[in-house]
Amino acid sequence: MDPKTLGCLLLFPIQMLYCIVRATVSCLLPARRKSLAADTVLITGGGRGIGRHLAREFAKQGAKKVILWGRTEKCLKDTCEEISRSGTECHYFICDVANREEVYRQAKVVREKVGDVTILVNNAAVVHGKSLMDSDDDALLKSQHINTLGQFWTTKAFLPRMLELCNGHVVCINSILSQSPIPGTIDYCTSKASSLAFMESLTLGLLDCPGVSCTTVLPFHTNTDMFQGMKVRFPQLFPPLKPEVVAQRTVDAVRTNTTFVYLPWSMRALVILKSFLPQAALEEIHKFSGCYTCMNTFKGRT
Incomplete structure (x- = not known):
């Protein structure tokens, strides 16, 4: 074994220990929060639900501009007016992220009318709440396009400019169901798992890109x-x-450049349990908690 390889092998456990200690210390000490005063935030699915609350919170925390994308103009307009009244510049554009050409076209319009996007929040999603046999092909494709491919297209549209500026942040509002699926929503779980893999790969791919982060x-x-x-x-x-x-x-x-956020924090335990419990035990957990049948009464918005 050559000296360089031997040195890497000896240094590796020390690096691992350093990372663990640093992460532990970071949990105990208050994190430094960056300012959003120079940032332009674009939120997909920004007219209602979590998207509307994200717009409010970014505005509250001092974002320079907020841009809303969505499919329903009334919701977008109402949210935009609310954010504008709070004193933050806000714009909205009708855009279906399931339509690739529309994403690229509206991204160009945003750059021309508002400016460069420095924080992209991929929030738009759909769920049908049906089994595989009950779902029609169009519904399954819609989930894949909005929950997964839409994220690909929006990121392709805005990430290159972030890399040029050495300033940007890509955010994905995913779901714990991407790591712990349940029956009755196979389209949502599958598309969210794909979305998670995309974000994990993107996060690693941006390690050597200063100023650009993922959450x-x-x-x-x-x-x-x-x-x-x-x-x-x-x-x-x-x-x-x-x-x-x-x-x-x-x-x-x-603001703290945190890569992964589990809500609530106890969801981390579920992911850990999946790594060593037998499948039969995991099935019993699902049945005991009610996750096995929780979608039987589903009637949410798709």
Whole structure:
């Protein structure tokens, strides 16, 4: 073994220990938060639900401009007017992220009319709440296009300029279901798993790109119209998240350059359990918690 390789092998455990100690210390000390005063934020699905709360929170935390993308003009207009009244410059554009050509066209319009986007929040999503056999092909394709491919296209549209500026942040509002799927929403779980893999790969790919970062948010069931009717067995132990809390934690993660955010933090335990428990035990956890049947009463917005 040559001396260089031997040196790398000896140094590696020290590097691992350093990373663990640094992460531990970071958890104990208050994190430094960057200013958003020079940032232009674009939020997909920004007219309602978590998207509307994200717009409010970015404005509250001092973002220079907020841009809303969505498919429903009334929702976009209402949210835009609210943000503008708060004193933050806000614009909205009708854009279906499932349509690649429309994404690229509207991205060009945004750059010409508003300027460079420095924070991209991929929030738009759909869920159909049906089994594979009950879902038609068009519905499955719609989930893949909005939840997965839409994120590809928006990132391709805005990331190159961020890299040129050495200033940018790509955010994905994902779901814990990307790592712990449940029955009755196979389209959503599959597309979110794909979205998570995209963000993990993108995060690693940007390690040597100064000034450009990524954040992936993995929330539990959130109390929005999208998941209306979804029920777990012990709502007192596993209450649905408030969308404003998801928004607050997301914006804070951007300001602190946090890569992954689990909401609530206890969802990390679920991911750890999956790494060593047998499948039969995981199935019992799903049945005990009510996740196995939680979509039976689903009637949310798609």
